[in-house]
Amino acid sequence: MPSLKDLRNRIASVKATQKITKAMQMVAAAKLRRAQDAAEAARPYAERMGEVLANLAVAFEGRDDAPKLMAGTGKDDVHLLVVATAERGLCGGFNSNIAKLARERAKTLIAQGKTVKILCVGKKGYDSLKRDLGEHVIKTIELRGVKNVGFDNADEIGREVLSMFDAGEFDVCTLFYSEFKSVISQVPSALQLIPAHFESSEGEAGGAAAIYEYEPDEAEILADLLPRNISIQVFRALLENSASEQGARMSAMDNATRNAGEMIDKLTISYNRQRQAQITTELIEIISGAEAL
Amino acid sequence: MADTFQFELVSPERLLLSEQVLEVVVPGTEGEFGVLKNHSPFMSTIKPGILKVRKDGNAWDEYFVRGGFADAGPNGLTILAERATPVSEISADDLAQQIKNAEEDVTDAKDDEARQRASMQLSQLKDVAAALKAA
Numbered sequence: 015m016p017s018l019k020d021l022r023n024r025i026a027s028v029k030a031t032q033k034i035t036k037a038m039q040m041v042a043a044a045k046l047r048r049a050q051d052a053a054e055a056a057r058p059y060a061e062r063m064g065e066v067l068a069n070l071a072v073a074f075e076g077r078d079d080a081p082k083l084m085a086g087t088g089k090d091d092v093h094l095l096v097v098a099t100a101e102r103g104l105c106g107g108f109n110s111n112i113a114k115l116a117r118e119r120a121k122t123l124i125a126q127g128k129t130v131k132i133l134c135v136g137k138k139g140y141d142s143l144k145r146d147l148g149e150h151v152i153k154t155i156e157l158r159g160v161k162n163v164g165f166d167n168a169d170e171i172g173r174e175v176l177s178m179f180d181a182g183e184f185d186v187c188t189l190f191y192s193e194f195k196s197v198i199s200q201v202p203s204a205l206q207l208i209p210a211h212f213e214s215s216e217g218e219a220g221g222a223a224a225i226y227e228y229e230p231d232e233a234e235i236l237a238d239l240l241p242r243n244i245s246i247q248v249f250r251a252l253l254e255n256s257a258s259e260q261g262a263r264m265s266a267m268d269n270a271t272r273n274a275g276e277m278i279d280k281l282t283i284s285y286n287r288q289r290q291a292q293i294t295t296e297l298i299e300i301i302s303g304a305e306a307l
Numbered sequence: 308m309a310d311t312f313q314f315e316l317v318s319p320e321r322l323l324l325s326e327q328v329l330e331v332v333v334p335g336t337e338g339e340f341g342v343l344k345n346h347s348p349f350m351s352t353i354k355p356g357i358l359k360v361r362k363d364g365n366a367w368d369e370y371f372v373r374g375g376f377a378d379a380g381p382n383g384l385t386i387l388a389e390r391a392t393p394v395s396e397i398s399a400d401d402l403a404q405q406i407k408n409a410e411e412d413v414t415d416a417k418d419d420e421a422r423q424r425a426s427m428q429l430s431q432l433k434d435v436a437a438a439l440k441a442a
Contacts, residue, residue, distance in 0.1 A: 055321040062317060062387055066350070066378060165319040165389065226380075229337050229351040235376065238352050242374070242389070249319055 018292070021285040025278060032274035038104065039267035046197065046260035052162065053194065053253040060250050067210075067243055069226075070236045081233075083240040086209030087185045092129045094184035095120060096175065096207070098191040098251055099139030100259040101158050106266035108192060108200060108259055109138040115202040116190045120147055131184055135171060135252075163252045165245070172245030179208055191251035192258040198265050200258035205251065207244055312344040313383030314360065316370065318391045323370075324360070331384055332359040333377045346379040353377055355431045357394065357438065358386065369394040371435065373405075394439070402439070406432050 074080040097116045099109045120130045132147060134140040134154040144151060160167055175187060187208040192200045228235055311327040331342045334356030355373040362368065375388035409429040416422035
């Protein structure tokens, strides 16, 4: 049985914890807004890019001279998994969900006899993957000092991936990140970057593409845009990720604050009970002492 | 205003401009070109340079754009640029930094093709810097 003093101390410490989680929740809420705005602002660019690429890609569908980034290397022996996670923990299942998805994919690929290489973006993903897939991780990019993810950060990662592709270090590249559905729902997803494939747009878009005039020609534009597209996709994933992270942290901290509240209530009840019991015992002692006289 | 068309300038980070304009001059890779209303469907990559926009009368708004492409069509003109800054906000330091990066790219280039591309970027950037200094 803990003494009254112990109980008092515990209540005080849980209260302090509750204050911290509450503050973290509010910070996450504020950051979430900003992250959501950033994700929204980036959407028009990515969408237009997708449309244009889809238009161009139709012309190259199935052709032998299609760029490698689109057609692939013709093999799928070496897979590169780019795992984008957060730099910090305390955000519920956010990091572990992404890592889990990536790990499952890596395991199936290895079981199929493929070579797997992993590029970690964000420290937490590496932390959870290094235990069982440590020897597959070829590089970790940390965005620790970066407050707001800018296009430059994404571009750097995009270039890294591209230079590895050009050097023939992998055949297929898949990006793992968490899609932001809502504050309470983030879905870990996988997106194939290389070879790129586009959702074929409706028939009318194909018709419009036919009368387009290109300068320089289509092949050159496509060759110019495909590498850019990689950076754009990485950028979009990073933004989705940061919104998801804040959302996950917000709900995790909300839960933690509520749990702390419940704990305080329980501790207070047992503290009061024990205090009463102590008073009763003291009274009985006094009364029985008086009666004995 | 009968002769205006919809013009959008988009960078990965935000939508910079979306409005009705009279005329836009775009620094295309194979030369500058102007876009007026009802331009035929046309697509071009762009080189680092100054993008000029005329909203009304004879006043031109200038933007520094880098890397991306322009897409003109019946619905107007869309420019997707990796970097786009109003000329008034661009600082000489920033440009100098970009030139320095480009110079590094030239020295780092692994094959001739990459080197050629990098040095082209560099010379275009230098053009822009010179043009801005003169202005």
